[in-house]
Amino acid sequence: MSHKVYNFSAGPANLPSTVLKKVQSELLDWSDSGMSVMEVSHRSKDFVALAVNSESMLRELLNVPSNYKILFLQGGATGQFSAIPLNISTPTDTADYIITGNWGKKASEEARSYLNVNVVANESTSNYTTLPDLNKVSFSSDAAYVHYTPNETVYGVEFSKPLAKSSVPMVADMSSTILSRPIDIGSYDLIYAGAQKNIGPAGLTIVVINENLLGKARSITPSVLNYTLMSESESMYNTPPTLSWYIATLVFRWLLDTGGLEERHKINLAKANLLYQCIDSSKIFKAPVVESARSLMNIVFTAQDNELEKTFLEEASKANLKNLKGHRMIGGMRASIYNAMPIEGVETLVDFIDNFDRRYT
Amino acid sequence: MSHKVYNFSAGPANLPSTVLKKVQSELLDWSDSGMSVMEVSHRSKDFVALAVNSESMLRELLNVPSNYKILFLQGGATGQFSAIPLNISTPTDTADYIITGNWGKKASEEARSYLNVNVVANESTSNYTTLPDLNKVSFSSDAAYVHYTPNETVYGVEFSKPLAKSSVPMVADMSSTILSRPIDIGSYDLIYAGAQKNIGPAGLTIVVINENLLGKARSITPSVLNYTLMSESESMYNTPPTLSWYIATLVFRWLLDTGGLEERHKINLAKANLLYQCIDSSKIFKAPVVESARSLMNIVFTAQDNELEKTFLEEASKANLKNLKGHRMIGGMRASIYNAMPIEGVETLVDFIDNFDRRYT
Numbered sequence: 001m002s003h004k005v006y007n008f009s010a011g012p013a014n015l016p017s018t019v020l021k022k023v024q025s026e027l028l029d030w031s032d033s034g035m036s037v038m039e040v041s042h043r044s045k046d047f048v049a050l051a052v053n054s055e056s057m058l059r060e061l062l063n064v065p066s067n068y069k070i071l072f073l074q075g076g077a078t079g080q081f082s083a084i085p086l087n088i089s090t091p092t093d094t095a096d097y098i099i100t101g102n103w104g105k106k107a108s109e110e111a112r113s114y115l116n117v118n119v120v121a122n123e124s125t126s127n128y129t130t131l132p133d134l135n136k137v138s139f140s141s142d143a144a145y146v147h148y149t150p151n152e153t154v155y156g157v158e159f160s161k162p163l164a165k166s167s168v169p170m171v172a173d174m175s176s177t178i179l180s181r182p183i184d185i186g187s188y189d190l191i192y193a194g195a196q197k198n199i200g201p202a203g204l205t206i207v208v209i210n211e212n213l214l215g216k217a218r219s220i221t222p223s224v225l226n227y228t229l230m231s232e233s234e235s236m237y238n239t240p241p242t243l244s245w246y247i248a249t250l251v252f253r254w255l256l257d258t259g260g261l262e263e264r265h266k267i268n269l270a271k272a273n274l275l276y277q278c279i280d281s282s283k284i285f286k287a288p289v290v291e292s293a294r295s296l297m298n299i300v301f302t303a304q305d306n307e308l309e310k311t312f313l314e315e316a317s318k319a320n321l322k323n324l325k326g327h328r329m330i331g332g333m334r335a336s337i338y339n340a341m342p343i344e345g346v347e348t349l350v351d352f353i354d355n356f357d358r359r360y361t
Numbered sequence: 362m363s364h365k366v367y368n369f370s371a372g373p374a375n376l377p378s379t380v381l382k383k384v385q386s387e388l389l390d391w392s393d394s395g396m397s398v399m400e401v402s403h404r405s406k407d408f409v410a411l412a413v414n415s416e417s418m419l420r421e422l423l424n425v426p427s428n429y430k431i432l433f434l435q436g437g438a439t440g441q442f443s444a445i446p447l448n449i450s451t452p453t454d455t456a457d458y459i460i461t462g463n464w465g466k467k468a469s470e471e472a473r474s475y476l477n478v479n480v481v482a483n484e485s486t487s488n489y490t491t492l493p494d495l496n497k498v499s500f501s502s503d504a505a506y507v508h509y510t511p512n513e514t515v516y517g518v519e520f521s522k523p524l525a526k527s528s529v530p531m532v533a534d535m536s537s538t539i540l541s542r543p544i545d546i547g548s549y550d551l552i553y554a555g556a557q558k559n560i561g562p563a564g565l566t567i568v569v570i571n572e573n574l575l576g577k578a579r580s581i582t583p584s585v586l587n588y589t590l591m592s593e594s595e596s597m598y599n600t601p602p603t604l605s606w607y608i609a610t611l612v613f614r615w616l617l618d619t620g621g622l623e624e625r626h627k628i629n630l631a632k633a634n635l636l637y638q639c640i641d642s643s644k645i646f647k648a649p650v651v652e653s654a655r656s657l658m659n660i661v662f663t664a665q666d667n668e669l670e671k672t673f674l675e676e677a678s679k680a681n682l683k684n685l686k687g688h689r690m691i692g693g694m695r696a697s698i699y700n701a702m703p704i705e706g707v708e709t710l711v712d713f714i715d716n717f718d719r720r721y722t
Contacts, residue, residue: 004395012603014400020389027385028378034365034681038562038608039375041684074436074564075585078599082583113580196600201399203435203564203602219474220581222443224436238439239557241564242373243604247399320395323402 006345009323010153010298010336011176012196017340019250030246038243042236050249051234057252061261062178064185064208071207072235072245074224076194077175079205081107083225084171084190085114087217089144096120096143096168100159101128101152102329103173108147115144128155131293134163145169145189151177153197154327156300156334157293162187169213176297178206179255180339181265189213197297198338200248203241255339264339271337271346272296278350283361284308285333285353302332309333312356321349367706370684371514371659371697372537373557378701380611391607399604403597411610412595418613422622423539425546425569432568433596433606435585437555438536440566442468444586445508445532445551446475448578454505457481457529459498461520462489462513463690464534469508476505489516492654495524506530506550512538514558515688517661517695518654523548530574537658539567540616541700542626550574558658559699561609564602616700625700632698632707633657639711644722645669646694646714663693670694673717682710 007014030037031046040047055070064070073079084107089095094116097108100123111117118140121132139146146168151158153176162184163170169189178193185191189210196202209227217226224230229237255264276294279287279301287294287301303309309332316324326332337346368375391398392407401408416431425431434440445468450456455477458469461484472478479501482493500507507529512519514537523545524531530550539554546552550571557563570588578587585591590598616625637655640648640662648655648662664670670693677685687693698707 004390007396007400009400009402009405012400012402012600015397017389020397024385024388027388028381029365033683035368035683036376036381039368039370039373041370041373042563043689044370044684074440075602076435076600079435079583079585082585086583110584194600196603201602201604202403202600203605222440222447222583222586223471224440224443225583239373239437239555239563241436241562241602241605242557243562244564244602322394322396323405328404 005320005322006341006348007322008335008337008341008349010197010327010334011194012202013336013338014340015200015247016251016254019247019254022250023247037246040242042239042242047242050246051236054245054249054252057249057256058206061252061255062183062185062208067211068185069209069211069214069231071209071227071230072240073205073207073230074203074241075205076196076202077103077173077192077205078106078194079225080173080192080207081110082114083221083227084145084147084192085111086221086225087227088169088190088213089115090218091115093144094118094140094142096140096146098132098137098146098148099123100131100149100155100157102154102327103152103175104147104149107149107173111147118143120146123157127288128152128157129289129293131157131159139166139168143168145171147171147173149173151295151297153298153336154329155289156295156298157289158295158297160292169210176338179261179264180268180297182261195244195248197336200251201244204244204248267343268296268337268339271341271343272299274343274346274350275299275335275337278353282353282357284357297336297338299335299337300326300330300332301334306331308360311360315356316352319352321352366681366683367702367709368683369696369698369702369710371558371688371695372555373563374559374697374699375701376561376608377612377615380608380615383611384608398607401603403600403603408603411607412597415606415610415613418610418617419567422613422616423544423546423569428572429546430570430572430575430592432570432588432591433601434566434568434591435564435602436566437557437563438464438534438553438566439467439555440586441534441553441568442471443475444582444588445506445553446472447582447586448588449530449551449574450476450505451579452476455479455501455503457501457504457507459493459507459509460484461492461510461516461518463515463688464513464536465508465510468510468534472508479504484518488649489513489518490650490654492518492520500527500529504529506532508532508534510534512656512658514659514697515690516650517656517659518650519656519658521653530571537699540622540625541629541658543622556605556609558697561612562605565605565609628704629657629698629700632702632704633660635704635707635711636660636696636698639714643714643718645718658697658699660696660698661687661693662695667692669721672721676717677713680713682713
C-alpha cells in the first residue's frame with residue numbers, strides 16, 4: 001500500500017515520508033562513515049558540518065536576520081518556560097503574558113516562579129475559541145517582555161500575523177506553527193519551538209534570539225538552559241541531541257527542496273480551508289473556534305454528542321485515519337495537519353467526514 | 362563486509378548492531394501502527410506500554426529496589442549538574458564533591474550557583490591518574506549530599522566499587538559506567554546517566570532516585586528538571602524524547618537477552634584486561650592511570666611523542682579503527698569500549714597496536 005495510515009497526531013507528529021525513508025536508508029552507515037549518525041561524536045568533522053549546514057538552512061527558510069542567533073537545545077518547549085525569565089529578566093521585573101490556550105497558560109504559570117507575571121489577556125472566558133482584541137489590552141509600561149503563543153495546539157487558535165512590535169522584547173512559543181508559513185522574525189526578539197510538530201523528533205528545541213538579549217542570564221540559570229553559554233558554544237556546551245538534530249536537518253532540506261515556506265503556506269492554507277469548509281457544511285460536526293482565530297495546523301471540531309464522537313473516532317481509526325481524538329483536556333476531535341500531512345490525507349479525511357455525515361443524519 | 366568499522370568514540374558512542382538493525386527494520390512501521398515510533402504520541406497506548414516495559418527492564422537489569430523511582434528525562438547529564446542541588450538541597454546547605462576528573466569538576470562548578478560546595482578530594486594534582494584515599498577525606502558533618510563520578514570518561518579512571526555509605530545522601534554521575542556491571546543501587550541515593558554511552562542516543566538522561574529525596578525541589582527549579590513533578594507524571598510531565606527512549610528500550614532488551622549485567626561485566630573485564638595488557642607490554646605506548654584506578658570503559662593511553670601519536674591515529678583510522686583520539690583537553694589516545702563494542706573490536710585494536718609497536722621500535 002502506498003500510504004498505510006494518515007496520522008493526525010498533535011505531536012509527536014507525522015514526518016515527511018521522504019525524510020523517514022532517508023533516515024532508514026542511512027541508519028547503519030551515515031555519510032560513508034560506516035557508523036550510524038547516532039554513534040558519531042557531536043564534535044566530529046562530519047557532525048559539525050551537519051550542524052553548520054542545518055543552521056544555515058533554517059536561517060534561509062525563516063529568513064533570520066544576522067543579528068539573531070539560532071540555538072539547537074535539548075528538551076521541549078516546556079523547558080523554555082523557565083529559561084525565558086531566567087535568561088532575559090530579573091526577579092523584580094514584570095512580564096506580560098497573553099493567554100489564548102493551554103500552553104500560554106502553562107508558560108505563564110511557570111514564569112511566576114521567576115518574576116511578576118501580568119496576564120494582560122486571557123481568552124479562557126470564551127473557552128479559548130477567540131483571540132483577544134489587542135486594542136483593548138493594557139500592556140505594562142515597563143515589561144521585561146511580552147509572551148504569547150501564536151498557535152495554540154490544544155484549542156486550535158492562531159494569530160494570523162505577529163502582534164504589533166513595541167520596544168518591549170516580544171517572545172513567542174511557535175512550537176506548532178513554526179515552518180508552516182513565512183515568519184517576519186523582526187516582529188519578535190525570541191521565538192522558540194519544540195521539534196515534535198513541524199521540525200523533527202521530540203527532544204530538540206529551537207530558539208531564535210535577538211543578540212541584544214544575550215548576556216543577561218541570572219546566575220541560577222542551569223547551564224543547559226543558558227542561552228548565552230549555548231550561543232557561545234554553537235549549541236554544543238554539552239552533547240546535543242544529535243539524532244534529532246540530524247532528522248530536523250533532513251526536514252529543513254525537504255522544505256527547501258519543495259519550495260520553502262511561501263509554497264508550504266499555500267499548501268497549508270489549502271489543506272485547512274478544505275477541512276474547515278467540510279466541517280462548516282456538515283450537519284453533525286462543527287468547529288468551535290471563531291473564523292478569524294482558526295489555526296492552520298490544529299483543526300478542532302466536535303459532533304452533536306459524545307456517542308457520535310466516539311463512533312466517529314472508532315470508524316476513522318478503522319479507516320486508517322489515526323489520532324483524531326481531541327486533547328484529553330477538552331475531548332472532541334482534532335486533526336493536526338502539520339507540514340508533513342499531504343493534501344491527500346486531508347482529502348481522505350474530508351471524504352470520510354462527508355460520508356459519515358450522510359450516514360448518521 | 363560483516364563489520365565495516367570499529368568505533369571507539371567516547372560518546373555519542375557505538376550501539377549494538379542488533380539494536381540498530383531493529384530500529385532500521387521498523388523505522389517506517391512501528392508496532393504494526395503504520396507509523397514510525399517517532400511519529401506517535403507519548404500518551405498513546407502503545408508508547409505508554411513501551412515506557413512501562415522500559416522501566417521494568419531497567420529495574421530488572423539494575424536490580425532497583427522498590428523505594429527508588431526511575432526517571433527518563435530530557436537532555437544529558439550536564440542538565441543534572443543544576444538539577445541535583447535544586448532538587449535536594451537548600452541555598453544554605455553544603456555539598457561534598459569528590460573530583461576525579463573533568464565531569465566531577467564541571468558538576469562541582471555548576472553546583473556553586475546553588476549551594477556551598479566543599480571539594481573534599483581533588484585528584485588534579487596527579488593529573489587525574491589516581492583515585493583519592495577515602496580514609497583521608499574529611500567529609501562535611503552536615504552535607505546535603507556527597508557527589509562523585511564513579512567513572513571519569515576523559516581521564517579513564519574508575520572506582521571499582523561504590524564509596525562507603527553514611528547517612529548522607531550519595532549522588533553519582535554514572536554516565537559512562539551505567540549498565541557495564543552490576544550496581545548496588547542501595548549504595549546510592551541518586552544516580553544519573555546521560556544515554557549516549559551505554560544506553561542509547563544523546564538527548565535522554567536516566568535518574569534513579571530514592572523516594573525519600575522527592576518533594577524537596579526549590580520553587581525556582583525548572584519543571585523539566587523537577588524530579589518530583591517528573592516522578593508524579595511517570596516522566597511525562599511534558600513530551601519525553603520518545604525516539605531515544607525507544608532505542609534505549611531496545612538496548613535494555615539486548616542486555617537482558619545476552620545475560621544481563623553479570624555477564625556483561627565479565628565481557629567488559631575481559632575486553633579491558635586484554636587492552637591494558639597490550640598497552641602495558643608495549644614499548645611505545647603506556648597507560649598513565651594507576652592500575653587500581655583504571656576504567657573498564659575508557660582506556661586512555663599515550664605514545665612516546667606527539668608525532669608517533671599522530672601517525673598511530675592516522676594509521677588506525679585507515680584500518681577502520683575509528684575515533685581513538687583522546688579528549689581535546691588532554692590529547693593522546695582513548696579507546697572507549699562500552700557494552701556495544703564487541704570483543705572482536707578490542708582484539709583487532711590489540712593486533713593493530715602490537716603490529717604498530719613492532720614496526721615503530
